[in-house]
Amino acid sequence: MIPVALAIAGSEATGGAGAQTDLKTFHQLGTFGTVALTCIVSFDPDNGWAHRFVPVDPQVIQDQIEATTALHDIDTVKIGMLGTPATIDAVAAALGRQEWRNVVLDPVLICKGQEPGAALDTDNALKQTILPLATFVTPNLFESLSLSGMEAIESVEDLQEAARRIHDASGAVVLAKGGVELPGDDAVDVFYDGEQMVELASPKVGQERVSGAGCTLAAAVTAELAKGATPLEAARTAKAVVDSAIAHRQGGHAPFEAVYQGAYAG
16 A cells, blocks of 8 residues: 555645645655645745635544545645644644544644734644644744744754754644755755754755745655654655655745756655
8 A cells, every 4th residue: 555644734735835845745655645735835926926815614623634644644744834724723623533553633823923813823823723732843943933922043953953943842843944044055954853963964055945845844844754754864865856846846926936846866
């Protein structure tokens, strides 16, 4: 039987991120992918390609998770864009109905400061409700800063400290992403499981962030864990998948490019 993994994520219509990217990554790595959509995200080409966000009804989210877990034996899930406290509560309730071997969280945080409002409420709900359920978390630099409580992350050593703090607070394995934002010729990610602190480095492919890279990394980790890889093995494969996806990125009419997973051959 082909291993099955579930992505709980938003739809991103252009195919460069979200559930579309999760399914492409699962397929490329030989995993049967299923999806429960949490929201519909579409770029607005008439407004600087800003995000238009429409949440899915919480009961519909729970119905999707119920359907796919009833049909398949699934013990590995990837959680991506949630977007509202109501969605977070619905996902937590649905996950609580069975045991999970792997819960991979791509902690999509939307609040850029501490001002009160819906964005901060959503991020706080994610930290309080979903993060404790995670067994593996894949924060980018901004998310590592927020989850660790550090004032700045300006070096690989800072990223290691952030990974350590996030693990100590959550108990999850951490793959903290430096990407193109840390200085140097290499894109450095940091893996920490409470015992091993491992740097995963590869040459930067350009200096710009590519849409869908974070989704791809978390989805690749999820696929590999579903197949029985160790967390460090999954992290190493995910890093290679993302490198390939960025190198073979897809352009278009937007001022950014998107990952393409199909060139990765393992």
